[in-house]
Amino acid sequence: MERLKQAIMDRGSVLSKNVLKVDTFLNHQIDTILMAEVGEEFARIFQEEGITKVLTIESSGIAPSFMAATKLEVPLVFARKRKSLTMDEHVYASKVYSFTKQQESEIAVSKDFLDPGDKVLILDDFLANGQAAKGLIDIVEKAEAVVSGVGIVIEKSFQPGREQLVNSGYRVESLARIKSLDDGRVTFVESHAPVK
Amino acid sequence: MERLKQAIMDRGSVLSKNVLKVDTFLNHQIDTILMAEVGEEFARIFQEEGITKVLTIESSGIAPSFMAATKLEVPLVFARKRKSLTMDEHVYASKVYSFTKQQESEIAVSKDFLDPGDKVLILDDFLANGQAAKGLIDIVEKAEAVVSGVGIVIEKSFQPGREQLVNSGYRVESLARIKSLDDGRVTFVESHAPVK
Numbered sequence: 001m002e003r004l005k006q007a008i009m010d011r012g013s014v015l016s017k018n019v020l021k022v023d024t025f026l027n028h029q030i031d032t033i034l035m036a037e038v039g040e041e042f043a044r045i046f047q048e049e050g051i052t053k054v055l056t057i058e059s060s061g062i063a064p065s066f067m068a069a070t071k072l073e074v075p076l077v078f079a080r081k082r083k084s085l086t087m088d089e090h091v092y093a094s095k096v097y098s099f100t101k102q103q104e105s106e107i108a109v110s111k112d113f114l115d116p117g118d119k120v121l122i123l124d125d126f127l128a129n130g131q132a133a134k135g136l137i138d139i140v141e142k143a144e145a146v147v148s149g150v151g152i153v154i155e156k157s158f159q160p161g162r163e164q165l166v167n168s169g170y171r172v173e174s175l176a177r178i179k180s181l182d183d184g185r186v187t188f189v190e191s192h193a194p195v196k
Numbered sequence: 197m198e199r200l201k202q203a204i205m206d207r208g209s210v211l212s213k214n215v216l217k218v219d220t221f222l223n224h225q226i227d228t229i230l231m232a233e234v235g236e237e238f239a240r241i242f243q244e245e246g247i248t249k250v251l252t253i254e255s256s257g258i259a260p261s262f263m264a265a266t267k268l269e270v271p272l273v274f275a276r277k278r279k280s281l282t283m284d285e286h287v288y289a290s291k292v293y294s295f296t297k298q299q300e301s302e303i304a305v306s307k308d309f310l311d312p313g314d315k316v317l318i319l320d321d322f323l324a325n326g327q328a329a330k331g332l333i334d335i336v337e338k339a340e341a342v343v344s345g346v347g348i349v350i351e352k353s354f355q356p357g358r359e360q361l362v363n364s365g366y367r368v369e370s371l372a373r374i375k376s377l378d379d380g381r382v383t384f385v386e387s388h389a390p391v392k
Contacts, residue, residue: 023306023308023309024308024309028273028274028276028305028306028309029271029272029273029306029308029309030262030265030271030272030273030274031271032262032265032266032269032270032271032272033266033269035262036266058254058255059254059255059258059274059276062255062258062259062262063258063262063272066226066228066231066258066259066262066263067262067266069226069228070228070229070232070263073228073229074228075225075226075227075228076225076226076228076259077224077225077226078224078226078255080224080255109224110219110224110225112219112220112225113219113220113224113225
């Protein structure tokens, strides 16, 4: 998605060879026009899948997912992050390890909001090691619902998340695929446009 | 806003005389059609204010704010909640006491995303004791920006938040105003429609 790539190049910051900061338009300040387009693009890509629910994770996943779910005319459910592993019979929960924070946390969705037979589109802001996506997939499958696809705003293609998900048979669609952040520059998969 | 009131009556749960649960359409599962209408209503109400930014707080504020900011054609900024009071020179921060959780936490916004002269619309899902709204107002004023209004999806009018904000001179617009949750029933201000 060209406008997204342009935003990454113009307004993102490469903090290290693993870390791209996009607080200016996605993770803290939200460029509403761009995120509306991102949501519409997800809706377009997955329109033939008969999606019944969009599932994301708080907080940065909510804005791009909101417009996708609106266009698909389905509810949006966001998984909650919990610091402590508390017992709660009425949720589907999964453990997620954060390589950035080097800690394990738990994500959870109320059993009220995922049903067997739901066709779920999982959306998230970033895909790197795939921990969050795998946690969301685990939750969907615990609910005996179907993962109809995984949509990602920004994929760090040099990390193993995408390959693992695709090898497990999931459809993964990322709107911007980053090949490398080496030397403080963003290089995209395919286009090879080196900027910054 | 009638459709919102109807959703509260049909799909909300009164857990106690202080607690209304709206996980079915606002706080966990999001009714995208209804939240898009909520956002459009905020945009309509505040359209003459010359808003330059919408400010909310993660996570439940993001969905209703997203459409408001999109319609107003301005960026959306969401304040981050932090458990620990960490030092960070580059944020505007404010302490917020949660009566529900009985603990103080901190909310913060990067200095990059609020500028002197910004006309800020503060939006949030609930208004009860006004702690979150006051924290957001504090952040806006630390940035030497202007609070152009406070928009609330659901106001618990029997708690003191609204009155305190209005007495301090802020414009407060709530789309549903709840007079009481006594006896397990929702009663709205004005309409007096007792349901559930």
